Amino acid sequence: MIKLAIYGKGGIGKSTVSCNVSAAMAKKGLRVMQIGCDPKADSTSLLRGGERIPTVLQVTREKGNALALEDVIYDGAFGVKCVEAGGPVPGLGCAGRGIINALETLEKKGAFELCKPDVVIYDVLGDVVCGGFSMPMRKGYADKVFVVTSGEKMSVYAAANICMAIDNFKGRGYASLGGIILNRRGVEDERSAAETLAADFGSSVIADIDRCEEIPAAEKAGKTVAELFAGSRADEQLSCTAQAILDAFGGAL
Amino acid sequence: MKNAARIIPCYSADTSGVCSALYELGGLTVVHDASGCNSTYSTHDEPRWYDMRSNIFISALTEMDAIMGNDEKLIADTVSAAKDRKPAFIALCGSPMPMMTGVDFDAVAAEVEARSGIRTFGLHTNGTRSYIEGASEALAAVVREYAEPCGKVRGRVNVLGLTPLDLPLGADKHIREWLASHGFECGCTLAMGDSLESIKKLPSAEVNLLVSEAGRGAAEYLKKEYGIPCICGVPFGNGFADELAERLRSAANGSKPVALSTAEAGQAEVIVIGEGISAMSLAEALRRDLGLNAGAINTQPSEGAASGDVLSCEEDIEAALLELRPKAVVADPLYRYILPAGTRLIEVPHFAFSGRCFQRAMVNLINTDIKEYFK
Ligand SMILES: Nc1ncnc2c1ncn2[C@@H]1O[C@H](COP(=O)(O)OP(=O)(O)OP(=O)(O)O)[C@@H](O)[C@H]1O
Ligand SMILES: [Mg+2]
Numbered sequence: 367m368i369k370l371a372i373y374g375k376g377g378i379g380k381s382t383v384s385c386n387v388s389a390a391m392a393k394k395g396l397r398v399m400q401i402g403c404d405p406k407a408d409s410t411s412l413l414r415g416g417e418r419i420p421t422v423l424q425v426t427r428e429k430g431n432a433l434a435l436e437d438v439i440y441d442g443a444f445g446v447k448c449v450e451a452g453g454p455v456p457g458l459g460c461a462g463r464g465i466i467n468a469l470e471t472l473e474k475k476g477a478f479e480l481c482k483p484d485v486v487i488y489d490v491l492g493d494v495v496c497g498g499f500s501m502p503m504r505k506g507y508a509d510k511v512f513v514v515t516s517g518e519k520m521s522v523y524a525a526a527n528i529c530m531a532i533d534n535f536k537g538r539g540y541a542s543l544g545g546i547i548l549n550r551r552g553v554e555d556e557r558s559a560a561e562t563l564a565a566d567f568g569s570s571v572i573a574d575i576d577r578c579e580e581i582p583a584a585e586k587a588g589k590t591v592a593e594l595f596a597g598s599r600a601d602e603q604l605s606c607t608a609q610a611i612l613d614a615f616g617g618a619l
Numbered sequence: 620m621k622n623a624a625r626i627i628p629c630y631s632a633d634t635s636g637v638c639s640a641l642y643e644l645g646g647l648t649v650v651h652d653a654s655g656c657n658s659t660y661s662t663h664d665e666p667r668w669y670d671m672r673s674n675i676f677i678s679a680l681t682e683m684d685a686i687m688g689n690d691e692k693l694i695a696d697t698v699s700a701a702k703d704r705k706p707a708f709i710a711l712c713g714s715p716m717p718m719m720t721g722v723d724f725d726a727v728a729a730e731v732e733a734r735s736g737i738r739t740f741g742l743h744t745n746g747t748r749s750y751i752e753g754a755s756e757a758l759a760a761v762v763r764e765y766a767e768p769c770g771k772v773r774g775r776v777n778v779l780g781l782t783p784l785d786l787p788l789g790a791d792k793h794i795r796e797w798l799a800s801h802g803f804e805c806g807c808t809l810a811m812g813d814s815l816e817s818i819k820k821l822p823s824a825e826v827n828l829l830v831s832e833a834g835r836g837a838a839e840y841l842k843k844e845y846g847i848p849c850i851c852g853v854p855f856g857n858g859f860a861d862e863l864a865e866r867l868r869s870a871a872n873g874s875k876p877v878a879l880s881t882a883e884a885g886q887a888e889v890i891v892i893g894e895g896i897s898a899m900s901l902a903e904a905l906r907r908d909l910g911l912n913a914g915a916i917n918t919q920p921s922e923g924a925a926s927g928d929v930l931s932c933e934e935d936i937e938a939a940l941l942e943l944r945p946k947a948v949v950a951d952p953l954y955r956y957i958l959p960a961g962t963r964l965i966e967v968p969h970f971a972f973s974g975r976c977f978q979r980a981m982v983n984l985i986n987t988d989i990k991e992y993f994k
Contacts, residue, residue, distance in 0.1 A: 466721045497688055497721030504723055537733070538726035 367478070368615045369486040370544060371403075371502040374514035375524035376492030379549040382581055383514050383607065384489040385412035389590040390608035391485055392444035396619065399439075399483035400446055401472070403502055404491040405453025405461045413442030416588020421452020422468040435475050443590050447481045461491075462498020469501055484619055485612075493524060494531050503532065503541040510544030510614060512572070515563065517548070517556030522563050529567040544614040545572035547607060552577045572614060573607035576600070624933045626956045630918065631784055631971045633744035633753030635664040637712045638675050639782040640754035640810050640833060642667060644761060644818070647674040647706035649697050651722060652714035652746075654679060663974045664750075666783050674704050685720050693722075694730050701735045707815055708764065709739040710757060718745035738764055749931075750784055750971050751832045751894065751919045758809055759836030765818045766841070775824040776867055777806040777841075779849075780834020784971035785894045786811075786853065787981040794830070797854050797986035801864040803871075809837060825871040826850060828863075831896050832919060853900040856989040858907030863900075887914030890943060892936065892950035893969050894919050895929070901949060901967070901984065908989055913949075933957060949993075952977050965993060 372380045372387075381402070388400045402409025407421045425437045442448040451468035453461040472478075478486070488502035502508050511532055515525040525546065532543050548560040548571050560571045580600035584591045591601045612619060631639075634650055638660045641648050650660060654677060661675050662668045678693050693711075701709055709731060711724050724741025732739035740760045744753045758780070778794050791812035795805045806824040807817040821837075822845040829838050829851045838849040848870040854860035869875070889905055891898040895917035902913035916936060920929045930936045937957045940948065947963040948954060951972045955964050967984070968977035982992060 460719065462721060463719050497723075501721060505725060535726075537730055538723065539729060540726070 367483060367486065368510075368612075368618050369488070369508045370611060370615075371488040371490055371508035371511045371541060372514060372547075373490050373494070373511055373525075373528045374492065374547075375521045378492075378514050378516060378521050378524075379575075379581075380492070380514050381409045381489050382412065382585070383547060383549060383575070383604070384409060384487050386581075386590050386592065386604040387608045387611060388413065388442075388446045388485075388487055389444050389592045390605040391612070392446050393592055393605075394608070396484040397482060398444075398446045398485045398487065399477075399481050400442075400448055400487045400489060401469075401502075402448075402450040402489050403465050403469070403499070404451070404489065405456075405464060406491075407450040407452045409450060409489040410440075410442055410446075410448035412585060412588060412590050413446050413448050414440065414588070419448060419450055421450040422471055423452035423464050426467070426471060433471065433475065435472075435477055435480050438472075439477065439481065443593055447483060449477070460498070462496040462501075465490075465498040466501050469507065473506075494528055500531060500535070500540075503535060505539045508541045511541045512544045512547050512611060512614075514547045514549050515560060516551035517553045517559035518551055521551075522559055525563055526566070529563070529569075533567065543567055543569045544611065545569055547571075547573045547575070549575045550577045572610040573603070575603045575607060622932045627933055627953050628972065631664045631750035631974075632746050633748040633750060633756075634712055634714055634746050635660050635971075636750030636753030636755070636782070636784065636833065637710065637742050637744055637757040639665060639750070639784050640757040641710055641761065642673045642675075642782075642810070643671070643813065644708075644810055644815055645706060646708040646710055646761075647676065647697070647701055647704055648710045648712070649676045649678055649693070649700070650712055650714060651678045651680055651693055651717045651724075653681070653716060664784065664970070666788055666970065666975065666978060674700075674706055676700055680714075680716055685716055688720065690722065690727055690730075694727060694734070697731050698735045701731075701737050706737065708761070709735065709737055710742055710760070711739065712742040712744040712753070712757075714744070714746040718747070740764065749919050751835075754780070754782055754784070754831075754833035755836040758834060759840055761815070761818060762809070762821060762837040762840055765815055766821045766844075767819045768845075769820055769823045771825060772804060772806070772823045773825070774802065774871065775804045775806045776871070777821055777824040777827045777847075778808045779827050779829050779837050779841075780831035780896070781808055781811040782831065782833055783811065785831040785833065785897055785969070786985075787970075787983060789983060790830075790985060793983055793985040793987075794828075794854065797860060797864070800986075801861075801868075803864075803867065809834060821845075822847070826867050828852070828867060829896060831894050851896050851899075852903075853897055854986050855901050855984045856904030856908040856987070859900060859904040860986045862903075862907070887912050887943065888946045889913040890916055890940065890945040890948050892916045892918060892948060892954060893967075894971070904984070904989060905949070905993060909993055911993075914943075914945075952980075 453464040728741035898915035905913040
């Protein structure tokens, strides 16, 4: 089983990349589980026809310890297992603690033993603002982190902060940086901005996705690009991204 | 209001369980919590504090350190205390505040170990679970760290799960004597009246005696890794103590011990309330020695607990007693306040419940005539 986490600035395309990469991997025949770690709970919506699923925290609140895995794990496109951690409504509670609680619940209930995934993808909220959002990087969770960025200054800045956090945690046996995923916005010198960032952290740009029409169109339909635009350039790039991620694990599968 | 105790106190929490379990083992126990005050964990919940030294520290976590995620202070203070005290090992455990901010105790422990050169492990307490769970995790951790493969010693029995939270001081001595009188050799008494040295030799025993659920984690590990069978029970009274010795003997000989014919709490005229294994054992002792129809209520929910129905909240215990209407209840003195009218209370103080309040009234019921006490 390989476990990875997708981080990056808010709105940069983490969930889009996660869902499409999950789909591409599942299409190759891998068993994939995607866990949204964002109180918005919209990580897996592209895999579920745009529809929301009950979150781990919501069900925990309703059922307490009687929560069953079937209440929180749902089949998505290509058989991807979809989970949303969930969290409080904006402005209340503690979202970070929520992520910790939800991930511990999944572990305790034996979600991985039940689904036996080959690949686990954690799609984590934009900024690593507190301990809860570094939970998916911890020992026993993701082994590698992939950071999504465009060439825009703020995006690179956020990505650098995430890479720095990963660096800080080196002594703790946390996840290592697996690589940078460039999701283009069409600004100037985009590739070189991403490459400079990668080089600063001894990493590389492992994937390059163009800004395109297929992604928003598929989003509108609540579908992955692989379902709606199979064979398109976007589909190809996303599938290359999936392969590059698998390659970063050095053929562990 | 479920789970809220309105009348009776709540039991000691997981953090106290850790401190109690590791108290005598020569380690350094650090509770990551606000203030530097030890009292909750080590005096109110600890009868040995004034007579026996132990290295237990509270990290004095401040609001700022919590907000800023300043784990460095905990790490540096722990390493410095360790340099000073030279403990055999270091155990780090948490409380509600670190739970909220998500302190990663395994990661912090790895850093402490790297800097101090002393074996360090993180325990995942948060101050909201039962002392049983904290103690069980702590004992399992030391056993995992220290137990070494070694040859079997004929007739050797380990006693697992001994803490003063459930059994009175001196229980280790009484159990040792009882084992000797039945021709057993007592191995490690985890963790009262014993040392890390004998923990190393835990695997040499033929059978483990689990005297409280606090030893469950250790018992399971020893079963899985070394195939040591485990028998549950505290040798209260005479009849039950003899039967328990028989069960140990057949387990030691590799045969499956006959199951206990335990009573259903439903038909009982006497109900013992307390930690699962203690309560079950005392009920069995009352049946055998006094011919009473006794049942037990286990108040400690814990993973893997085998003994009896667990009723952990005041409301449920109160309702169960009202329904069962036993003639008498055997429990800590503070249970008096939720008994149905007309039900007699026979007081057996329980440290994890009432702390030092009734410390002087604690009696030894192990391997002795209990008829007088329960007359
Ligand atoms: N390569 C692309 N081309 C065109 N549109 C894109 C591309 N990548 C992402 N988008 C669009 O950008 C928007 C934000 O994407 P997404 O929701 O995946 O971001 P996110 O990083 O998960 O955001 P959040 O931080 O809010 O979770 C979506 O509407 C998505 O369709
Ligand atoms: Mg998202």
